[in-house]
Amino acid sequence: MADALGLDARVRPVTVAGVDYLNIEGDDDLLTRVVSEASGAFALFGSADGLLRPTALERRRPYSDDLVTIQKYQGKTNEQFTHLLLNVTAALAKRPQALLDGSLHVLDPMCGRGTTLNTCLLRGIDVTGVDLDKKDFEAYQAFIATWLRSHRLKHEIDASQVRREGRTLGRALELETAPTKEDWKAGRTQQVTYLNVDTTRLERVMRRTSVDVVVADTPYGVQHGSHGDKLDRSPVQLLERALPSWHDTLRTGGTVGLAYNRHVVKPAELADVLDAHGFSVVHGHGAPAAGLDEGAFRHRVDASIDRDIVVARKG
Incomplete structure (x- = not known):
């Protein structure tokens, strides 16, 4: 950074x-x-x-750390890795300062039970999450509502159906909160939105060029999967269908950061699919970011997951 x-x-x-x-x-x-x-x-x-x-560390942490540490469930992404993926992706965007001043708007188009949503909220950043899994949506709704009440934070939370042209596309959870009563009264709030819809059709529910960065922990072909789809172990097929929608939602100069399992998809495959949908790889296959080795973030999670990061920019 x-x-x-x-x-x-x-x-x-x-x-x-x-x-x-x-x-x-x-x-x-x-x-x-x-x-x-x-x-x-x-x-x-x-x-x-x-x-x-x-x-003293000079960091934006308006809420307590248990927001990201208290949840425990199989397949949860380590919150420290989520911070890393967000930092690297935002640092390689056209306007990296947005990560520090809190003006960044993040999209996690495969957000699961909300590790990215909670990480962004902890750092005072607005965030939108998308996932088709109803159980994950309901689990996040129950967790965040309980957490806000237990910490006695001023907030407004609303769950509604997402409807377009007379059809129900899914559900939406919209949250606004602030770390103190004074912040709430002054309008210094953060927004979290969770859309329980199809990530390949975001153009139907999100404004074009409305987010600064996209971060996603792609299916690893092990304990994760692409919800509702009969896909092979590699996330490439899902990305082929989803990237056009993510591209439209992202602002010019914004970046998409993907975590992936090298056992099920090769860096060259990801670079090719990103290039085919209007992105230029700025860290990953053949493109190490300034001051970094190409494999700087590659690490072994367990015997079946060899995790790495690729970051690509729009425009």
């Missing part, structure tokens, strides 16, 4: 008293803010005369 924002930062691993750290050097005042938002940032220290001085 530092490179994307034009910051001159030098990063290297160091060991102090037997403990491994990342040493980050830079002159820009914005650097602390950027480092604080990193998915792996748990503590920050200044260094002087060989001593470490604790430094």
